[in-house]
Amino acid sequence: MNHNQLLELLQRHAGEFLSGEELSRRLSISRTAVWKQINKLREDGYEFEAVSRKGYRLLRVPDKLAVSEIQEKLTTVKFGREIKLLDTTETTQVEARMLAESGAQSGTLVIAEEQTGARGRQGRRWFSPARKGVWMSMVLRPSCPLSFAPQLTLLTAVAVCRAIRKVSGVEAGIKWPNDLLVAGRKICGILIESVGEDELIKYCIVGIGIDANLDESDVPDELKEIATSLKIESGLEIDRAVLIGAVMNELEQLYEMYVAEGFAPIGHLWEALSVTLGRRIKVRTPQGEKSGLATALDPTGALTLMDDRGEMYTIFSGEVQLN
Numbered sequence: 001m002n003h004n005q006l007l008e009l010l011q012r013h014a015g016e017f018l019s020g021e022e023l024s025r026r027l028s029i030s031r032t033a034v035w036k037q038i039n040k041l042r043e044d045g046y047e048f049e050a051v052s053r054k055g056y057r058l059l060r061v062p063d064k065l066a067v068s069e070i071q072e073k074l075t076t077v078k079f080g081r082e083i084k085l086l087d088t089t090e091t092t093q094v095e096a097r098m099l100a101e102s103g104a105q106s107g108t109l110v111i112a113e114e115q116t117g118a119r120g121r122q123g124r125r126w127f128s129p130a131r132k133g134v135w136m137s138m139v140l141r142p143s144c145p146l147s148f149a150p151q152l153t154l155l156t157a158v159a160v161c162r163a164i165r166k167v168s169g170v171e172a173g174i175k176w177p178n179d180l181l182v183a184g185r186k187i188c189g190i191l192i193e194s195v196g197e198d199e200l201i202k203y204c205i206v207g208i209g210i211d212a213n214l215d216e217s218d219v220p221d222e223l224k225e226i227a228t229s230l231k232i233e234s235g236l237e238i239d240r241a242v243l244i245g246a247v248m249n250e251l252e253q254l255y256e257m258y259v260a261e262g263f264a265p266i267g268h269l270w271e272a273l274s275v276t277l278g279r280r281i282k283v284r285t286p287q288g289e290k291s292g293l294a295t296a297l298d299p300t301g302a303l304t305l306m307d308d309r310g311e312m313y314t315i316f317s318g319e320v321q322l323n
Helices: 003-012 020-027 031-043 067-072 092-101 146-168 230-234 240-261 264-273
Strands: 047-051 055-060 083-089 109-115 133-140 173-175 179-182 185-197 200-211 280-285 288-297 303-306 312-315 319-322
Touching (some): 003 031, 003 055, 133 240, 146 240, 280 303
Parallel strands (some): 083 109
Antiparallel strands (some): 047 055, 280 288, 280 319, 303 312
């Protein structure tokens, strides 16, 4: 028996108890089979109340994404108009890259309910439990030099930060170049991987991971001091379809601005949301470690750092630690 039949029966009798005997009779299966299917539904995130002599009552249906619900929230022309929705995958980056190589148009979006092997910058594992966050990657085909790719990371950070603030009310801020923080703890990571051809970008894969509905108990012990979620910070369950729609809407709007006006207006928006500028920081770069005051974002999107001797440095890539 498909457990969907059992689920449909319980949903038709929402709020009522149905005994194992009744379920067994209606579905023409054994009571043991009923029990096994209930446990399978529990593994999928459904919650039941089980009472001796009364049976089972459905309490909660898990928050599962649907393409139609996401697209209802879009005001975009291209971004998110083609969606591949997966129950589980190793990483949406790989799925999106395969679509890009097969000719997928700009704005094609891959979303997974769960990722089993996602990685952030420098290969760090990204914790992506089922139905608790927004784990997605988008194909982007910008017409610009490969050297402009870092600007797209900052643009994406601005779009996601604005969407998070609008949807959840949580005052997220951007740590250069690609992390979103709330009160010093990470709530979102962004990873853009670019493929070039003749010094131009052939395509980018824009990876976004947002910790939306993790409870404190969901966060692994080793991450509790450095990671948080929108639900933990706001006390409210976040509608992930609304959040995804808001990110896509902001991202397309800012991308169109970038194409028309260049990086300058994006840079100003980034500065307004930054939690890096004006702070003492330590940066690990390929050339070594530097410390000092983060003073500005330069026209390329690089970070300007002034050390304790007053010398200025331009940081194009590196791992920032806020002091």
